Amino acid sequence: MSSDLADPVFDLRDPDLYRHPHPVLHEMRDRAPVHYCPELGSWMLTRYDDVGAALRDPRFHAVEEHKKVDVLPAAVRRELAPLRRIFMQWGGRDDPAAHATFLRVMKKHFTPRRVLDQQPAIRAIMDDLLTTALAGTGPVDVVNDIAHPLAMSVVCRLLGIPAAEIDMDLMLRASNGISQLLEMAELEQLRRSQQGMLEMGAFLAPYVAAARRGAGSGLFAVMAGPGTPLPYDDDDVVAQGIMFTVVGYHTTANLLANGIQLLFDHPDQHRLLVDGGPAGLPAAFDEMMRFHGPVSTIRRMVLEDVPLRGQVIPEGDTVMLALVAANRDPAVFTDPDEFLVRRPDAHKHVGFTVGPYSCMGQALARLEGDVFFRTMLTRLPDMAPADPVPDWTVFRPLGKELRTLRIRPGRLRPGRVA
Numbered sequence: 152m153s154s155d156l157a158d159p160v161f162d163l164r165d166p167d168l169y170r171h172p173h174p175v176l177h178e179m180r181d182r183a184p185v186h187y188c189p190e191l192g193s194w195m196l197t198r199y200d201d202v203g204a205a206l207r208d209p210r211f212h213a214v215e216e217h218k219k220v221d222v223l224p225a226a227v228r229r230e231l232a233p234l235r236r237i238f239m240q241w242g243g244r245d246d247p248a249a250h251a252t253f254l255r256v257m258k259k260h261f262t263p264r265r266v267l268d269q270q271p272a273i274r275a276i277m278d279d280l281l282t283t284a285l286a287g288t289g290p291v292d293v294v295n296d297i298a299h300p301l302a303m304s305v306v307c308r309l310l311g312i313p314a315a316e317i318d319m320d321l322m323l324r325a326s327n328g329i330s331q332l333l334e335m336a337e338l339e340q341l342r343r344s345q346q347g348m349l350e351m352g353a354f355l356a357p358y359v360a361a362a363r364r365g366a367g368s369g370l371f372a373v374m375a376g377p378g379t380p381l382p383y384d385d386d387d388v389v390a391q392g393i394m395f396t397v398v399g400y401h402t403t404a405n406l407l408a409n410g411i412q413l414l415f416d417h418p419d420q421h422r423l424l425v426d427g428g429p430a431g432l433p434a435a436f437d438e439m440m441r442f443h444g445p446v447s448t449i450r451r452m453v454l455e456d457v458p459l460r461g462q463v464i465p466e467g468d469t470v471m472l473a474l475v476a477a478n479r480d481p482a483v484f485t486d487p488d489e490f491l492v493r494r495p496d497a498h499k500h501v502g503f504t505v506g507p508y509s510c511m512g513q514a515l516a517r518l519e520g521d522v523f524f525r526t527m528l529t530r531l532p533d534m535a536p537a538d539p540v541p542d543w544t545v546f547r548p549l550g551k552e553l554r555t556l557r558i559r560p561g562r563l564r565p566g567r568v569a
């Protein structure tokens with residue numbers, strides 16, 4: 152470890168940093184773009200070019216999370232063995248050949264054209280959720296009434312779980328427990344993560360078994376159905392199912408809710424988007440991803456010593472790639488701290504990452520964003536926040552997410568959205 156390189160100016164454990172990380176990240180990008188953070192036990196890269204290069208560089212290995220378990224005492228390692236095993240089964244990430252097979256088979260189901268087939272179903276889910284939320288007596292909570300159940304329903308449908316059989320409470324509870332693995336991961340978080348994995352795994356297992364018998368649908372049928380080219384046993388497929396809910400649900404739900412909050416924080420941009428109509432949604436989606444994407448940092452482990460900008464990142468060290476900082480790099484984005492729904496180059500953001508592990512579900516996330524924002528902005532053109540202060544909580548180092556977002560719907564435009 153190179154703790155002698157520590158720069159005391161930056162304290163990334165500061166509990167309030169997540170509220171306003173950008174002044175610190177701008178300074179770090181300028182003064183210490185390859186920075187060892189002793190408080191995180193990790194290096195941090197903040198420049199757009201460095202983050203992009205690391206994401207494409209095979210020396211930066213995508214599997215890192217197991218290290219959180221491996222450093223613990225033997226008894227705890229035994230206790231957390233299921234979590235480690237399930238994590239290592241995700242997408243075959245520990246073995247480049249297995250990962251390549253996973254990508255080859257799965258990517259066919261995530262092309263923009265295949266994804267578009269899901270549009271009518273996603274619209275129907277969105278309409279139902281909004282109608283139910285508006286029928287209640289209190290304010291609509293965008294986070295819990297709409298964004299989270301929408302994103303979870305879409306993932307479950309994708310896996311092949313019939314809508315009527317989704318145990319929404321269990322899936323949301325388990326998935327939110329699991330995603331604690333992605334944070335700094337203290338021991339209690341790892342335990343909650345494992346508990347969520349086991350709970351969700353028990354719910355998913357019968358659908359995987361049905362797919363194995365030829366009676367399944369969706370991605371479970373692709374991964375376990377007769378003639379599947381993937382060499383997975385049922386436990387492996389359950390682990391992939393868990394992965395899909397974690398990577399596909401929590402991220403999307405946060406993007407949708409953050410996006411509404413961003414519009415409330417920037418009323419001129421909100422108006423611009425409402426007045427400009429749905430044609431402006433794709434650029435606005437990218438700007439939301441750039442300005443406050445749901446994934447703030449991505450971890451990698453270096454497989455050999457990596458010299459970079461006068462430093463050497465030693466083999467075995469963890470590197471945090473600060474997407475949150477890369478997306479505000481003034482070398483790439485003019486006035487990076489301005490939120491502009493018509494920013495012409497917002498699509499250059501790295502919120503889905505780039506390179507071999509980049510987001511497989513981005514076309515689906517974009518479609519969900521299109522349906523969600525189109526519906527909200529068209530049916531509720533005057534919506535406004537019901538609470539004076541946003542209900543943020545910290546998520547991951549440098550990230551934040553909304554616990555609730557209550558709105559006053561205002562004038563309601565009728566009907567389904569075309």
Ligand code: HEM
Pocket residue numbers: 213242244254306309395398399400402403406444445446449502503504505507508509510511512513515516
């Ligand atoms: C706004 C929503 C989303 C965001 C911000 C997001 C972000 C990401 C990021 C940053 C990664 C890359 C991790 C890395 O480089 O190590 C990733 C990977 C992945 N995402 Fe997404 N994602 C979103 C939605 C989805 C959806 C809806 C799905 C599918 C249901 C999905 C499926 C995946 C998969 C399968 C991977 C792993 C790919 C691999 O192992 O090569 N994501 N996502």
